[in-house]
Amino acid sequence: METELNRRVTSNCRLVGILAVALLTSLALGQTAPDNSKKNQSGGATAERQGNSKSDLQLTQNIRKALIADKTLSTSAHNVKVITNNGAVILKGPVATADEKASVEAKAKEIAGADNVKSRIEVMAPKQ
Numbered sequence: 001m002e003t004e005l006n007r008r009v010t011s012n013c014r015l016v017g018i019l020a021v022a023l024l025t026s027l028a029l030g031q032t033a034p035d036n037s038k039k040n041q042s043g044g045a046t047a048e049r050q051g052n053s054k055s056d057l058q059l060t061q062n063i064r065k066a067l068i069a070d071k072t073l074s075t076s077a078h079n080v081k082v083i084t085n086n087g088a089v090i091l092k093g094p095v096a097t098a099d100e101k102a103s104v105e106a107k108a109k110e111i112a113g114a115d116n117v118k119s120r121i122e123v124m125a126p127k128q
Contacts, residue, residue, distance in 0.1 A: 050084060056087070067080065067082075088116055089117045089118070090119075093120075094123070095122070105121065
């Protein structure tokens with residue numbers, strides 16, 4: 001029993017040592033961990049703000065179906081967040097091109113009405 005405990009302690013100490021070396025190395029190289037907490041705390045729309053009324057859920061579902069049905073859109077565009085609350089729709093997330101952004105926005109406006117859609121879609125920079 002004592003030997004099993006010793007093995008676990010030794011294993012945990014090795015793991016802590018490896019993590020400490022990795023952290024110190026990244027700090028020495030000037031690297032920082034990815035952090036989007038400012039973006040997340042900006043008070044923007046999140047899935048948690050999705051309305052649960054039958055009409056909000058139906059509106060979100062109809063927009064999502066329209067996006068998925070369009071096979072010309074990229075995976076990023078298919079995965080745009082659609083958040084509906086009290087009939088107001090917010091589109092959020094990255095897409096590959098300005099044309100995709102316009103297409104996603106047009107589909108949402110056609111379904112929800114132009115005055116009910118706000119877009120926070122961002123066009124990704126092209127990969128180099």
